[in-house]
Structures are given as structure tokens and as C-alpha cells.
Amino acid sequence: MPDDFEAIVQYHERTKHHLNRYAAGPGQLDWATQPDPFRRYTGSEHLPLSLAADRITLPFSALHQAGHVSSSLLDREHVGILFELSMALSAWKAVGQTRWALRCNPSSGNLHPTEAYLVCPDLPDLPGGIYHYLSLEHLLETRARPGAGWDAAWPGKGVIVGLSSIHWREAWKYGERAYRYCQHDAGHALAALRYAAATLGWQARLLDGWGDADIAALLGLDRAGDFADAERETPDLLLWIGPELMAPDPDDLLAVLADARWQGQANRLSPQHRLWPAIDAASEATVKPRISSEVQKAAQSELPPPAPIESAVPATRIIRQRRSAVDFDGVGGMSRNSFFQLLDLLLPRPQLPPLDALPWAPRVHLCFFVHRVQGLTPGLYLLARLPEALPSLQAAMRPDWLWETVPGCPAHISFRMLLPTDMQSAARLLSCHQDIAADSAFSLAMLAEFETPLAEGPWRYRELFWECGALGQILYLEAEARGLRGTGIGCYFDDAVHDLLGLKNRQFQDLYHFTVGEPVEDPRLSTLPAYPAA
Structure with missing residues (x-):
């Protein structure tokens, strides 16, 4: 632990920008190695999601009022809306023949190192399992079908959304400082998911007790054979999202997952890579073990309600027009x-x-x-x-x-x-x-x-x-x-x-x-x- 503390402090100091010099970066962009912005799992079953967010008409100001939004049905359609308003594409921009995608969740340099996964029990029109979300086509790629006992491990109504980072996507442009930006992006994505859940009347909470090894096992990120020569993903966090704040126990889910049937092969994003050892060192120093879950300080409930904003603009429009x-x-x-x-x-x-x-x-x-x-x-x-x-x-x-x-x-x-x-x-x-x-x-x-x-x-x-x-x-x-x-x-x-x-x-x-x-x-x-x- 002391060595890891010193290692991350050393990383933080070496990646500071100074008035007379910048943190180590690539110097110039190598367009031949520009990463593919979309991870895919070839060979996996696809489950298309509907684009139904326009059905939600509540104003953005309603999200400032606790308990104001009724809970939506937990099913495939509303899970699709959850992703549509958080991790999906929001528009394409074009200049001449060049175009690029924008997303609801912000990213440093629009590079999007954050990948999203869905872990769920059997829901209406959505079989229980582990899925990767592909924003380009707004669909779920099946990663795993768990065995018997999966649904019994879920004590409450909700799903888990997992986030991971592909550090190379940021490092390609930003060099050593990219590890910081990947964490910024994970925080933006976490908040984007929470806002999307709020439009559905659902709650969300970071599952801070899970360790990185637990997250990797749950999302299949530790399956070396599924990545082969593709860029690996580092586990970031899990969010419990749904009508009830009753998340499954890590041991219960992982025990059932031992008999799961996995599918899909991760695509390679770049033909070549420049190595950034400082990022690897920072990632290794900040590996999180399983811990006891925290409880937010009750003192925060003493704040008065926030003053309402005078706006009838729909929440969906505000979320999707973010630039x-x-x-x-x-x-x-x-x-x-x-x-x-x-x-x-x-x-x-x-x-x-x-x-x-x-x-x-x-x-x-x-x-x-x-x-x-x-x-x-x-x-x-x-x-x-x-x-x-x-x-x-x-x-x-x-x-x-x-x-x-x-x-x-x-x-x-x-x-x-x-x-x-x-x-x-x-x-x-x-x-x-x-x-x-x-x-x-x-x-x-x-x-x-x-x-x-x-x-x-x-x-x-x-x-x-x-x-x-x-x-x-x-x-x-x-x-x-x-x-x-x-x-x-x-x-x-x-x-x-x-x-x-x-x-x-x-x-x-x-x-x-x-x-x-x-x-x-x-x-x-x-x-x-x-x-x-x-």
C-alpha cells in the first residue's frame, strides 16, 4: 500500500503541465494508428434497442425535484432509453466529406475511452445475462448467458451498468496525462447514466464495495482469450440502477456466473500502439480491492430543496443537445x-x-x-x-x-x-x-x-x-x-x-x-x- 501511494503520487506529479513545459505526450498525432471509436464483440448475438426517448416529455426542471418522476417499467424498451440518454450517439458533425459522432456522455477530445456493459436478470423481452452496449448501432451485444440460479441472486428490481476504460484511446492523443482523462470520462459517464435513470424515475448508486477483480470477472474483462491481440479494458465501476436500491451480493452473482456461456471476440482498435509505461504504473497502483460499502453522510439531507429553474424544455432535449x-x-x-x-x-x-x-x-x-x-x-x-x-x-x-x-x-x-x-x-x-x-x-x-x-x-x-x-x-x-x-x-x-x-x-x-x-x-x-x- 505505501508503495502504491507513492507510485500514484509520482504519476500525478510527472503528469502535471507547467508554464515552461507540458506533460509527456505524442508530440504529433499518428493518424495511421488512430483508434477505432467503437468496440465490438464479433460473433456475439445482437439485441437491437428501440429509440424511444422522445416518449419522455417531462421538463428538465423536474429532475431537480426529489420523487417527482414516476418509476417506469423495468424492461427492454426502458433499458434502451437508459442507454439512449447516456451512452448513445447524440448527433454526427460533418465538414465536407469528413464526419464524426458526438455522444450524450462527454469525453476528452471526443475520444471516448469508456465502454458500457449491462448485467441484468430476466426482464420483459430481455433475457438475463451480460451485455456490451454498442453505441454506433444502439444495440446490446451478448457476452454471457448465465446458468441456473441467476435470477435468484437478484434481491431487488434493478440492473447493473458497468464501465471500463481503454486507456489507449486517450493516450493516442494525450500521452501520459491520458489516465487522468479516462477517469474524468468515467465520472461524466456515471453522471450521464444517473441523469438518464432519473428521467425514468429510477434510482442509481455506485456499487463502491466491489473490487476491480470482481468487476473484471463480472464483465468478462479478465477473459484473455476473448481479447487476443485486441486492446484490453480496465475495470472502472459498477452502477446499480432501478426502482429499488437492493443490489446483489458480489459472491452470489460471481458464483452463478462460473457456469456461464460466453461469446464474442473483441475487435482490435489500432494496428500499432505506442507504449506509455506511466499509465500502466498508475493503473496498477490504483487497483481497488473489495471494501465495505460506504454510507453518504446524513448531513447532506439538511440542505433545503434547490430553487426551481424557469424552463419547460424537455430533459431529453437538454441531454441530447449537450455539446x-x-x-x-x-x-x-x-x-x-x-x-x-x-x-x-x-x-x-x-x-x-x-x-x-x-x-x-x-x-x-x-x-x-x-x-x-x-x-x-x-x-x-x-x-x-x-x-x-x-x-x-x-x-x-x-x-x-x-x-x-x-x-x-x-x-x-x-x-x-x-x-x-x-x-x-x-x-x-x-x-x-x-x-x-x-x-x-x-x-x-x-x-x-x-x-x-x-x-x-x-x-x-x-x-x-x-x-x-x-x-x-x-x-x-x-x-x-x-x-x-x-x-x-x-x-x-x-x-x-x-x-x-x-x-x-x-x-x-x-x-x-x-x-x-x-x-x-x-x-x-x-x-x-x-x-x-x-
């Missing part, structure tokens, strides 16, 4: 009340997606560079997502910050002004000189409690990035609901942010940047339907 902004106009912003509502939704509440899927209390806090929020002084601000964290954040930072309460901000939101000043140049510089961090309404840096969680287990490193990704998904969808657009920023100068804030050690670390504003659309791009034949 990453490539440019902002540098003029448009948002109102102070809308900004405070958004802050409130970054706090976890029971039965409110997506943060209720995470079983731990907040470990990630947000440093805001406010540029264009009407009624709010431009400057540097801090949101402590857990009020108890405010003293430690204050003690860790520069002693000359103001830490003033913000007029008009609800008292239960621990939002403080550190410095009233124009932060556009600083935001641009710290996010690798990118204008999108300065031309927006606001940008932010996600500061994670770092050494303390990692001391509990090096695998917590992954969870910190998952939490960042989940927060990013909130920002994406809430921006769309307000007529704005967001984008995640994975390129930033880690230690320069720490220096600005006065952080002297690894108690807190900057793990993700994000920005929200008025987008500028590229007129050269054409938008095509996700599934033209539908």
Missing part, C-alpha cells in the same frame, strides 16, 4: 440568481441526480474565476461544497484573501469572495492560454482534497476524478438549460493554480477546469441525425 463549446463571444453572461441556482445544484442531496449516486461526502471544492455574472463583482471566489471544509481551505490558502460572504447568496451555500478584480488574464493563462477560460461568464478550477483520501487507499485517486467528472456533467446540462454552453478543460497548469491560491503542499490539488458562457457556433459544421435510419 462542448469551442468558443465564447466574450460578451454574454448570466444573471446572479441563475448563477446562485447553479451553485446550489453542485451540492449533494438525497434522491437528486447525479450526486446522489456517489456514496461519499464531497471531496472536491471549486475556485471560480467570475467574469460576466450580472450583479456579481468580477473576481476570484471559492465554493466549499461541504461547509466543514471551509476552515481547512482557508488555512491552506494565502492569508490575505478576503473570504467575504457574497450578497444575495443563500446562506446554506458556502460561497466566498477571495479577491475582487478582473481575472480574465489569469484564467486564460492558467488554462493553458485558452481564450475559452476568459471569454465566458465564468470558469473554475476543481480543488480536490488529495492526500487524506489517497492515504485511505490509492484507488481513491480515481474517485476524485470521477467526482470532478460528475460535477462537470452538472455544469454541462445546467448551462444548456440556461441557454448557455459549457466545456471541460483538461489542459491547465496545475502548480501555477496552486501558487496563485497559496497552496503549499498536496493537501489540495487542482484536478479539472471548466468554463460556461455564450457560445459562438462554427458555421462550417453541419449537424446530422445520430441514427439516420431511425
